[in-house]
Amino acid sequence: MHISNEIKLIIQRTLPLTMGVLAIMAVQLVDTVFIGMLGVNALNAQGLTLPFSSVIISIQVGIGVAATCLISRYVGEKNQPKANRFATLGLLLGTLAISLLVLSLWFFEKALFTLFIDDKVDSVQMAGIQHQFSAYWGIWLMSALAGAVFYFVSSVYRANQDSSTPGKLLIASSILNLVFDPIFIFVLDMGIAGAALASCLAFTLCAAYMLLKPIAKGWFTLQIFYKSAFEDLRVLTSNAIATTANQFLPAISALVSMYLIARVGPQAIAVWGIAMKMEGLLLVLSLSLTMSIPPIIGSYLGNQQFGDIQQIIKAATKLILLIHTVIALFVMLSSAYLVEVIGGGLGLDRDLHFVLVLLPLSYGPLGLCMVMVSAFNALDLAKRALVVSFIRLFVLFIPAIYLGSLFGNIQSIIIAAAIANTLAGLSAWYLMRKQWQSTEKTMKLIAA
Numbered sequence: 001m002h003i004s005n006e007i008k009l010i011i012q013r014t015l016p017l018t019m020g021v022l023a024i025m026a027v028q029l030v031d032t033v034f035i036g037m038l039g040v041n042a043l044n045a046q047g048l049t050l051p052f053s054s055v056i057i058s059i060q061v062g063i064g065v066a067a068t069c070l071i072s073r074y075v076g077e078k079n080q081p082k083a084n085r086f087a088t089l090g091l092l093l094g095t096l097a098i099s100l101l102v103l104s105l106w107f108f109e110k111a112l113f114t115l116f117i118d119d120k121v122d123s124v125q126m127a128g129i130q131h132q133f134s135a136y137w138g139i140w141l142m143s144a145l146a147g148a149v150f151y152f153v154s155s156v157y158r159a160n161q162d163s164s165t166p167g168k169l170l171i172a173s174s175i176l177n178l179v180f181d182p183i184f185i186f187v188l189d190m191g192i193a194g195a196a197l198a199s200c201l202a203f204t205l206c207a208a209y210m211l212l213k214p215i216a217k218g219w220f221t222l223q224i225f226y227k228s229a230f231e232d233l234r235v236l237t238s239n240a241i242a243t244t245a246n247q248f249l250p251a252i253s254a255l256v257s258m259y260l261i262a263r264v265g266p267q268a269i270a271v272w273g274i275a276m277k278m279e280g281l282l283l284v285l286s287l288s289l290t291m292s293i294p295p296i297i298g299s300y301l302g303n304q305q306f307g308d309i310q311q312i313i314k315a316a317t318k319l320i321l322l323i324h325t326v327i328a329l330f331v332m333l334s335s336a337y338l339v340e341v342i343g344g345g346l347g348l349d350r351d352l353h354f355v356l357v358l359l360p361l362s363y364g365p366l367g368l369c370m371v372m373v374s375a376f377n378a379l380d381l382a383k384r385a386l387v388v389s390f391i392r393l394f395v396l397f398i399p400a401i402y403l404g405s406l407f408g409n410i411q412s413i414i415i416a417a418a419i420a421n422t423l424a425g426l427s428a429w430y431l432m433r434k435q436w437q438s439t440e441k442t443m444k445l446i447a448a
Contacts, residue, residue, distance in 0.1 A: 006315035018288040020170035025281040027164045031195050032277045034181050034344055042192045044266050045132035047273025048116050049140055054254035060148040062244025063094040064155040071159035084221045087156045089236050098148040102141045110136050129222055135193045143200035150207040155213055169206045176202035231358040253393040260405045270350045270412040282360055285323055286367030289316055290374040324364035331360045354411050362418040365425020372428035392424035
C-alpha cells in the first residue's frame with residue numbers, strides 16, 4: 001500500500017511535465033515524417049543536426065538550471081529584487097551564449113558538413129544531401145535559438161513557482177508547429193527549410209507571449225548596470241559552468257556517435273536520425289521523472305526520511321520498467337504500421353522495423369539510468385551522478401557504437417546500442433544499491 005501511495009505521488013508530480021514534453025517530442029517526430037516525404041537526402045540533412053542540437057541544449061539547460069536555482073533561492077528569501085536581477089542576467093547571458101554558438105556553427109557550415117559525411121559517398125548523393133543541409137542549416141539554427149530563449153523564459157516562471165504556464169505554452173508551441181509545418185513545407189513549397197521555419201516561428205511567438213507576464217509581474221529588471229552586477233554575473237557564470245559540464249557528456253557522446261555512424265553511410269544516418277526521434281518520444285516518461293523525482297527526494301532528505309527516499313526510488317524503478325515494457329510491446333506489435341508512416345517508400349523499411357522491434361526493449365533500463373542520475377544529484381552526490389553518466393556514455397555506449405560500426409551496417413549498431421542501454425541501467429541500479437548499503441551502515445553506526 002505504501003508503494004502504491006508513492007507511485008500516486010510520482011504520477012501526480014510527473015503528469016503535467018509529461019504532457020508538455022510529450023507534445024514537443026510528438027511534434028519532432030511529425031517533423032521527421034514530413035521531412036521523410038521529401039526523400040532520404042532530406043532525412044540525412046536533418047539527422048546531421050542531431051549532435052549540434054545536443055550541444056546547444058547542453059549549454060541551454062546548464063545556464064537555465066543555474067539561473068533557476070539562484071532565482072528560486074532569492075524568491076524563497078523574499079528578496080524579489082535580487083531574484084529579478086538574476087532572472088534578467090540569466091536571460092541575457094543565455095541568449096548571448098546561444099547566439100554566439102549559433103553564429104559560430106553557421107560560419108563553419110561547410111567544414112561541419114564535410115566532417116560528418118564520408119568521402120566514399122557517391123558524389124551525386126553527396127551533392128543532394130549538401131543542398132538539403134544548406135537549405136535547412138541556417139533556419140534550423142535560428143529555431144534552436146528561439147527554443148533556447150523560450151526555455152530561459154520558462155525557467156523564470158518555474159523559479160517563481162509557476163510551472164503550469166510553461167507546460168501550456170509547450171503544448172501551444174507544438175500545436176502551432178503542427179499547423180505551420182504542412183503550410184511551409186508543402187503549400188509554400190519551402191521543403192525542408194519550411195520545417196525549420198515552422199519551429200522557429202512557433203517558439204518565437206510563444207516566447208514573446210511568455211515575456212509579457214514576467215514583465216507585468218516585475219520578474220525582470222531594466223537595471224542591469226547596478227553596483228553588484230559583475231559579482232552577480234560571476235556567480236551565475238560560475239554556477240552555469242558547473243551545471244553545463246555535466247550536461248555536456250551526452251552532447252559529446254552524440255557528436256562521437258554521429259561521426260562513427262556517418263562512416264557507415266548516408267542510409268545509416270537517416271535510420272539513426274529517425275531512431276533518435278523515436279527514442280525521445282518513447283522516453284518522455286523517464287525525461288519527466290528526471291524533473292519530478294529530485295524535488296521529492298530533496299524534501300525527504302531535508303527531513304532525514306531515508307527510508308522514504310528508498311521507497312520513492314523503488315516505486316519509480318517499478319513504474320519505469322513496467323511502462324517501458326508495455327510501450328516496447330506496443331511498438332513491436334505495431335511496427336509494420338509505424339514503419340509505413342515514418343519511412344514508407346524511402347527504402348528503409350527493413351532497418352526501421354529492426355529498430356522498432358529491438359531498441360525500445362532497452363529503454364526501460366536506459367530510463368532507469370537517467371532517473372538514477374537525477375536521484376544522485378538530488379541526494380547531493382553530484383560526483384556519483386557524473387560517474388553513472390560517464391559509465392553509460394563513455395564506457396558502454398560509445399564503445400558499443402564503435403564495435404557495431406565495424407560490421408558496416410546499421411543493424412549491428414542498433415544491437416550494440418540496445419546492449420549498452422541495458423548494461424547502463426543495471427550498472428546505475430547497482431551503484432544506487434551500494435549507496436543505500438553505505439547509508440544504512442552509517443545510520444547504524446550513528447545509532448550505536
